[in-house]
Amino acid sequence: MDPPVVIWEQEVRSLLHYRDLIPSLEVALGKFSSRDSAEVIQPVRSTIPLQKHSGFMGLMPTYMERDGILTTKFVCFYKRQEGSALPAVQASVVLLDPENGNLKAVMDGEVITATRTAAVSAISAKLLMRPGAEVLAILGTGKQAQSHYTVFTEMFSFKEVRVWSRMREGVERFIQSVGGPVKGCASVEEAVRGADVIVTVTGSTEPVLYSQWITPGAHVAAVGACRPDWRELDDVLMKDAIVYVDSREGAMTESGDIILSGAEVFAELGDVINGSKAAHRERTTVFKSLGMGVEDAVSAQLVFDQWKDKK
Numbered sequence: 001m002d003p004p005v006v007i008w009e010q011e012v013r014s015l016l017h018y019r020d021l022i023p024s025l026e027v028a029l030g031k032f033s034s035r036d037s038a039e040v041i042q043p044v045r046s047t048i049p050l051q052k053h054s055g056f057m058g059l060m061p062t063y064m065e066r067d068g069i070l071t072t073k074f075v076c077f078y079k080r081q082e083g084s085a086l087p088a089v090q091a092s093v094v095l096l097d098p099e100n101g102n103l104k105a106v107m108d109g110e111v112i113t114a115t116r117t118a119a120v121s122a123i124s125a126k127l128l129m130r131p132g133a134e135v136l137a138i139l140g141t142g143k144q145a146q147s148h149y150t151v152f153t154e155m156f157s158f159k160e161v162r163v164w165s166r167m168r169e170g171v172e173r174f175i176q177s178v179g180g181p182v183k184g185c186a187s188v189e190e191a192v193r194g195a196d197v198i199v200t201v202t203g204s205t206e207p208v209l210y211s212q213w214i215t216p217g218a219h220v221a222a223v224g225a226c227r228p229d230w231r232e233l234d235d236v237l238m239k240d241a242i243v244y245v246d247s248r249e250g251a252m253t254e255s256g257d258i259i260l261s262g263a264e265v266f267a268e269l270g271d272v273i274n275g276s277k278a279a280h281r282e283r284t285t286v287f288k289s290l291g292m293g294v295e296d297a298v299s300a301q302l303v304f305d306q307w308k309d310k311k
């Protein structure tokens with residue numbers, strides 16, 4: 001047996017590309033929602049509170065029997081003070097041989113997390129935004145905001161991209177770092193009025209996005225607020241929109257926006273991919289993302305395959 005390899009941040013970044021990842025994720029989301037245990041076994045993430053540090057460790061194991069992929073991601077995420085220089089999310093992914101249980105690779109999970117989360121949001125927009133969408137608004141200016149900017153501008157042709165952060169410096173830093181056209185906004189309302197697609201990638205635990213500012217028919221990819229008592233969206237938006245999720249079980253366990261608003265989950269994204277649930281593009285839609293192990297599993301396998309090809 002070969003000894004395990006370590007594939008770290010820069011190398012993962014150079015091996016993981018949206019053009020390969022997006023089709024793999026679409027297939028994986030469909031397999032997850034088919035509820036076939038030979039395709040995907042992925043329990044809801046178990047979490048351990050790191051109370052002293054205002055954080056959590058999440059454990060995200062996944063087995064894809066037909067694809068021969070066995071992985072676990074360890075992810076620590078924190079409720080950071082506004083403006084904190086520390087990362088909100090740190091992660092590692094281990095890839096195992098399902099036949100013998102030996103370790104094949106340990107990978108940096110931060111790039112995988114940023115990349116696959118943005119890719120899944122882009123899939124939600126591809127399926128659920130209205131045709132001819134022109135304006136994208138991003139709320140938050142951290143790691144996820146950057147990866148969402150990259151994939152959304154690579155995949156779609158928005159005429160305008162807006163960004164908002166509670167910190168003015170955050171907006172300025174973001175504009176400098178993305179190296180593409182983006183308009184900084186002074187308020188959430190300014191950013192989202194008339195927007196066709198809205199991405200929420202904040203560390204907020206209270207609602208930041210309110211229904212009254214949103215144009216009917218907009219699509220919201222809601223990525224933050226991943227604990228049962230954390231919020232990014234207000235009750236009216238959650239109740240008026242057609243709500244899609246990555247995992248129904250995950251959403252009912254972890255999403256404050258769903259649990260506390262009492263909103264009904266209409267479908268998983270994989271149900272839409274499989275054709276068993278409709279994509280209501282004409283309505284206001286919310287895709288509540290919490291992140292799934294199966295997304296990390298296909299990403300890690302892609303990185304490993306590319307690494308082997310380059311050897």
Ligand SMILES: NC(=O)C1=CN([C@@H]2O[C@H](COP(=O)(O)OP(=O)(O)OC[C@H]3O[C@@H](n4cnc5c(N)ncnc54)[C@H](O)[C@@H]3O)[C@@H](O)[C@H]2O)C=CC1
Binds near residue numbers: 080113144201202224
């Ligand atoms: N759904 C998923 O699969 C994943 C979700 N996440 C979540 O996405 C969110 C963003 O993650 P990162 O970009 O890695 O974090 P980050 O720390 O790099 O960026 C967070 C952004 O939110 C802003 N922010 C913090 N507190 C805020 C508040 N109270 N109100 C408004 N804005 C606030 C910060 O200024 C910053 O712009 C986090 O909530 C994280 O837990 C992260 C990874 C995967």
Ligand SMILES: O=C(O)C1=NCCCC1
Binds near residue numbers: 089226
């Ligand atoms: O899926 C993930 O990975 C995460 N989801 C929510 C919070 C941090 C990481």
